[in-house]
Amino acid sequence: MLTDRDLTVGTLLSVFRWRVGLTWALILSETALTVLIPLFIGFAIDGLLTEVFQPFFYLGALLIALILIGVIRRIYDTRVYGNIRVELGKALAFRFSNLPISSLNARIGMGRELADFMEETLPSAIAGVVQFVASGILLFYFSPTLALSACVVLFGMISVYTLFHSTFWRWNRALNEQVEQQVRILEQRSDRPTHVHFNRLRQFEVKLSDTEAVLYGTIFVLLIGLVLFNLWFATQHLSVTPGAIFSIVSYSWEFAEAALALPVTLQSWSRLSEITTRLDRSNGTAQPRT
Template sequence: MLRNRKLTIGTLLSVFRWRVGITWFLILSETALTVLIPLFIGFAIDGLLSGQFQPFVHLGALMVALTLIGVIRRIYDTRVYGTIRVELGKALAAHFSNLPISSLNARIGMGRELADFLEEILPSAISGIMQFVVSAILLFYFSPVLALSACGVLVGMICIYALFHSTFWQWNRALNEQMEHQVSILEQRRVRPVLVHLTKLRRFEVKLSDTEAYLYGVIFVLLIGLILFNLWFATQNLDATPGMIFSIVSYSWEFAEAALALPITFQSWSRLSEITVRLQRG
């Protein structure tokens, strides 16, 4: 299915579009129900305080539907992405059959990261984007100021990541280059080369981890500011009920949670960009 094709994320999405499309539909359905929960909790709080139980029943029904969709998606995902990994491995083994076994082994491992990205990182990114949009809309419903503060933080995060992208690329390239030599080094069965190899891997992994930590730190400061500002604004400038205040804080936190997935998505995309270039080489 993947023979004589460029091995990229776009190719995988094209070849397996219907299967992946179903998983995306389930992801969007699950995320849509998830982002409604804080709103329905707010309604339930205000309803119970006023003696109305119908909002409470609606909340329970929403949670049951969310559970069913989540279980179905996870059962289906495992089978779809398992098939993609098999087809990708076959194509990589054929495409790089002329390479030394060390490089072939490394590239098959790297190629599987494309499927890992589709199964693990991309769904989180899709959910995050939907959370961004829905959270911003609902915050706007409570007050335009709350939505503007969230959107301002999002723009700031994207600008911050742009400063880190080249660094992620550089250290991922060094790590992948070293991984391609692993099998040949192990075949020597000598302690010193293996120690040098493992030390280099550790150094590159530490550099990547440190860069990601700095990125997380800066972004988290922005998100803390967002949550504190929205909480202050809701209590001091809005005529909000307890349920409304809970919903505002919850959606501010949901926005923050979605934002925290961005560094992982961006870092993975930087790594996959380098891997994709490597997989196009003969």
């Protein structure tokens, strides 16, 4: 199924398009309901304050539907992506059968990261895009200024991540090259090479972690600024109900959470770009992909 193809996320999406498409449909349904929760909570608050209970019951029905779809999706996802991992493992074992067992073992492990990306990161990115767009529209509904502040923060986040992309790629490449040597080093059954190997893994992981810490620290400053500004603007410059203020703050935070999925996805893509280069049939020297 995958033997004669380039092993990329695009290939996997093409080969397993119907099965992945169904899980994406469930993700979109789940995300759409999730996006509506703050709005319905705001309606319920205003309704309960005036002893109107219908919005409260609507909120309950929405939450029940969300739970049902979420459970069904997770049961289905496990089976779909488990099958993808099996096919990936078979293809990699065939493609790199001439490599030393150390490199073959490492590349099979790296190949599974493609399926992990599709199961974990990509759905979060899809949900984030939907949540991001819906939150921006609803913030614009309350006030264009609220939506404008969100867009400014998003642009700032993209600019910050652009500065870190090549660094992530470089350290992921070094880590993957070291992982490929693990079985060969362990086969020597010598304390010194094993100690050096694990220290190098730790060094590369620390470099990646430190880079992540600086990146996300900077991004969180921008997101916190967004939430605080929109809360201040809603209470000082808009004539809205308590329920509406709750919705504005909630959608500002949802926008922040959705926007945070962007650098997470891009960071994962930086790592995958190095892995897919490594898994390419030409087996050439890895260079950053854009």
